Structure formats: structure tokens, C-alpha cells
Amino acid sequence: MSHALNSNHVDKSITLEPPGEIGPHSLAVECSTRQLADLEMLATGAYAPVMTFMGQDDWRSCVESMRLADGTLWPIPITLQVSASAVPASIGEIRLMSHGRHIATLTVAERFAPDLQREAEMVYATSSHEHPGVAALYKAGDLVVSGPLSFHTLPRSFAGPEYLTPFETRLATEQRGWRTVVGFQTRNPVHRAHEYLHKVALELFDGMLLHPLVGETKSDDISAEVRMRAYKALLDNYYPQERVLLAVYPAAMRYAGPREALLHALSRKNYGCTHFIVGRDHAGVGDFYGTYAAQELFDKIDPDELGIEIIRFEHSFYCTRCEHVASKRTCPHDASQHLALSGTKVRSMLAAGDTLPAEFSRPEVAAILAEEYR
């Protein structure tokens, strides 16, 4: 993950906006993948009501009380971190760049040095560098700049028909006549255990938004491109086409556990979801969060304020006695009857060239993963 500001790119030329005017002291900044993902979420309204990088009041309120300064529920700061040494106080405008393309311009209204350890402790519930989200936070820069944001182009992270903005997604679900839309966040291939949970949801709701996160994840997660192929193979063969919409969620993973689960849910409202699935250890990593910590956070939030209904799911597995996928909510048999493979185990089987068992993975999905590992 590269978060380094490209300070060789300093460019003091006149900026293009506002058109015809001479801009203030201007600086070009090459964005990290994470910054681009945040820009994409802001540009499309996926983080509405947050429409630009936060200033100090919102940052502090969000860190301390999970709310914006105006009281709106919001769990994670969306800030533009830069290096104080690379962005002198004279800079009035930052041109946010990606590989030479000018993505957006931030008019600097505010600069402040955030207490990143406090942010880590409050948002991630840990200040450990071992946590990938915290490590990224520490590396991203010691200065936060904020102000009005104007976009030159949409930083589109994903090519393909599954790229739908929140507006396009709402339109698609409305065209299908869905009154209830359940969102499913995933960053992993979908195996039969997930399919089971999807189908439980589909028995109750009109449609499902299968919404894989395609922004930056840990390096050992399976690539977005392979996951998308696997999703399509699964949907084509086992799901009623008219009841599932596959579209990408461009955010990067922060692995902030409960607070990120809340961010995922709030953002899915912008995508038209009425319901959102939260499983065990949602958006967690390692042992940093309790299994039910994310679900418990939602227990404490007024459902009317939340504005999206949370569907709490258990971990599921194939049970040889039930002869189908189940969870401990539905299966009385003990673990000796259960087939459940961890992500680590799946990767080691694939690396060894083993075929994933049919009870675990649909053959169409297993073949795509096997091919990728070959």
C-alpha cells in the first residue's frame, strides 16, 4: 500500500477551476489507492450526507461520539491526510491526482493535526500497528486538510457493467419493482454457506444487492476480478436473475469492525437498500473484535435513526446430519457433523491444487478459484 505523497509533483501552475480565475498557491498531490476510494465514494454520493473530506469539528465529533458535528450518526472519519512537511501553510488549493489525471480540487479551508492515536483507539478500538487499518491510518499523514471539493472526473475504480453509482443502483432496484432490498457486503468469494444466507434473505425480501467491496483489501484477500467472475458464475447458475443485482462497492477496507459495519450499513442506504446483512465479525480482522461486536453496536442504535434494518446472521456450515447448510440457530448437531473451512484452509487447499468439496463450494465457483491458483 503506497500512501506516500508524491512531493516531486508540486505544480504551481494556474488551476482550471474556478474557470478563468487565477487560483491560490496550488499543489498537486498523487492520491493513494485508499484516498482514491474515498474520493470515489464522495463523488458518487455513496457517503452522503458526507460530501467532502471532514474538517476538525466533524472529525472530533465523529471520533468521540460517532456523530458528525451536527449530530448525524457517522462512525468513521473521512479525512484527507497529507504530510505537513509537503503541504506548507501557503497552499490554498490541492489538486488530487491519479497517474497524471486531475481527479478533484480541494480548496483548503482548514488544516489541523489529528490525534491519530486517539482516532485509532476510538474508531478501531486499538492503537496497535498490527491492525492493518490502524497501520494505514498512521502512515497516511500527520496533517488533515479540508474544505470544498470539486470534481474534474469520476475516479472509477472498476470497469464493467457492474459499476453502478448509488443513483444508478436505486434506479435499477426501482425498475425491478423491489419494495425491499437487502444488501450483502462481501470481500470474499461466495461459497455455499453465503449462498444459504442469501437465499434465506431472498425468501423474505424482494431483491438482493450483492455488493462486493472492490477497493483495497489485505494483500492475502482474493482479487476483485476473480471474485467478480466467481459471483457471476454463481448467480448465472443458482440464483433467479430477476431477484439479484450484482454491483461493486468501491470503498477500501478499513477493518474497523463494528464502526465499519455501521459505515457499510449507512452507505447502503444511499444505494437504496432497506435491509443490510451483518454477520459475525463484520469488517473485522484477526482477533481485534468480538464475534458479535458489530451486531451489538446496532443493538444500541435507535432503528428509526439508523434508517436501514439490520439482518443479523450467524456463521453457517454444511451439516452432514441436516444434509444442508445450516447455522447454530437452525442445526442441533455437534461440530463433528459440520463441514466449515476457514479462508486460510481454502487458500491452502487451492494452493495445493485440491478441489474444494461440493458441500462447501459450487463446482462453477471452485473451478474459477482453482484456475486462478494454478
Added chain:
Amino acid sequence: MSHALNSNHVDKSITLEPPGEIGPHSLAVECSTRQLADLEMLATGAYAPVMTFMGQDDWRSCVESMRLADGTLWPIPITLQVSASAVPASIGEIRLMSHGRHIATLTVAERFAPDLQREAEMVYATSSHEHPGVAALYKAGDLVVSGPLSFHTLPRSFAGPEYLTPFETRLATEQRGWRTVVGFQTRNPVHRAHEYLHKVALELFDGMLLHPLVGETKSDDISAEVRMRAYKALLDNYYPQERVLLAVYPAAMRYAGPREALLHALSRKNYGCTHFIVGRDHAGVGDFYGTYAAQELFDKIDPDELGIEIIRFEHSFYCTRCEHVASKRTCPHDASQHLALSGTKVRSMLAAGDTLPAEFSRPEVAAILAEEYR
């Protein structure tokens, strides 16, 4: 079904209640099975807020507008029908008897001749004698008597630990700590298709009240005793014990389709259910009601007034391609891949001594049904 008033039983002796007083002209009436079921529902509070047989204002309002005279939502008249010729106007008190036992006393406050054809058309949506509920309505008597009801004993239709009054049922679910309780009404053995729907519900709600109707049904329905044994075998082997409560629902079937589905739902509120499952053709018979007529009736009712959330389920089947039970909400494959047996087909297979397929029925359930048919 015997609905004849036993007019040989006329008894003008002094009644026991109110104690010490000389009663009015009194008549003993032997109750039909259906009348006993209504008495049992009234005695236990299962029909609350209806606590006695309805008078003319409630009857008319209920028939015409699905509401009691005070505006409370109520879909089906609960009346005591007798033969006008057997209950002269001088009768002030009716002792409701069952095999020589005095169940309850009705103090006659009102007598009226209901328009049974209108009741049939409005409540059952047909005036056809072919409809078993309408046929029973026509046979039950041309006079309705109503007034205060005092119980001498609980007319208990079912012996065994699964007999729980609404109060006892609420207590049991509260003791289990269930915040959400989903009620499942059935009058048939539970096959894997039903088990699938139960488990879908159990993935989402804290507990399930499996609530078989044990009052009078059509003569070709499988007996309550056999069904109970089959339920217990199923629950013992395939359900988490702490998440399911099996208890009986003493009502008789009216087969009134949508209006009876509403009655079932309203009554289950008294049993502590927060959610109630309504499938295809709920409480229907033959081709009298549209497949989704019951679900559509609920669409027209204000959820806050209803006070119990309706879970709408589709018909489910085993799909050889999905390799599990599914419904058309979750399975994209065509009918050639589906295994679904009608009640008629199941009965003919059992009668022929055939084993029900494992994809259709758990072996423990199939064995009980096979034994019954042997």
C-alpha cells in the same frame, strides 16, 4: 360432524350459577366439536378481545366490514348457533354441555336470526355448500344466541404437555428470553419443505412457536395425534430444542381462506407471537381462494393496527440442481428439476405402502406416517 342440538336433554332444574339464586328457564345443549373448540378459544383468551359469543351488532359489523362493532379488526363471527325450534324465547340460560359435563353457561341477552347466506358470501367468499366451512355454517343452526358466558370447566381438547394456553405460551417464550417469536400454523405433517421455511425463519427470529391446529379438520386430513408424533420426531432430531416451542392450537378449521388467515394471525398475538407465517392459500380449501389471496388481504391492513408482522412464504420444493429445498423466490431452475408432492399424492403413496422420498420427508417422519397407514 354432528351439530345437532340434543333437544332430549332439556333440563329445567335450578342452575348452579349465580350461586344460590333461582335461575331463569334453563336449557342444556350438547355442543358440537366446533362449538367446543370455540368455547376453548374463548375460555383461554385465545380470541381476545372477543370473550363471549357475539351479539347481532358485532356479527353484522364483522360480516360486513371485518371489524367488531367498536371498530376492532376481527374477520370471522364467533357465534353460538342453535336451532330456533329447540330454543324457545322463554329460555334465559343455556347450559353448554359435552358428554354430560357442564362446560359453561350462557345467559341469553339476545337472540337473532343471522342471514347465513350473507355471512357465507362475505366471510367465505362463496355461498356454495361444497365449501366445508360454509356447509358447517348452514348446518349449525338458524338462531344465534348471545350474552355473558361463565365457564364451569375448561373444555380441553388435547391431553399432553403440548397443551399450553395463550398465557402459558407467553410465559414459556418469555422464560426462553425470546424477543421475537414467529408463529407457524399447520394442520398437516411437517415435511422438509416446511422444515426449510421454519429454518429460514429461525435464521432471523429468536424462536418459533410450532402451533398445529388440533381442532376439527376435514376428514381426509391426517389425525392430530399422528401429526403430533411426527412433529416431535422431527424436532427431536433436526431442530435446536431451545429455539422451538411445540404447542397445540385448539381451534377448528373453517377453511375461510384470507379471513381465517387474519383470524389465525390475530389469535397468535394472544399467544405471544411477534411474527406469523402466511404461506400460499393459507386456510384455503379446493380452488375457493386465490393462491396469494391471504397475503394480499394483509397488504391492505395497516401494520400498526394488525400488531403482528406477517412473513409471506412461497411454496417450496426440493430442487435437484440446487441440491436443496428452495422456492421460486430462490431457485432459477424449471419444474422438471423439482420434487414436490401434493397432499393427495403423499396419501396415495402411504396407502400403497411406498416410502416417502428422503428429499421430501425426513425418515423419522416418513416412518411414523407409514406405520399409521399400515
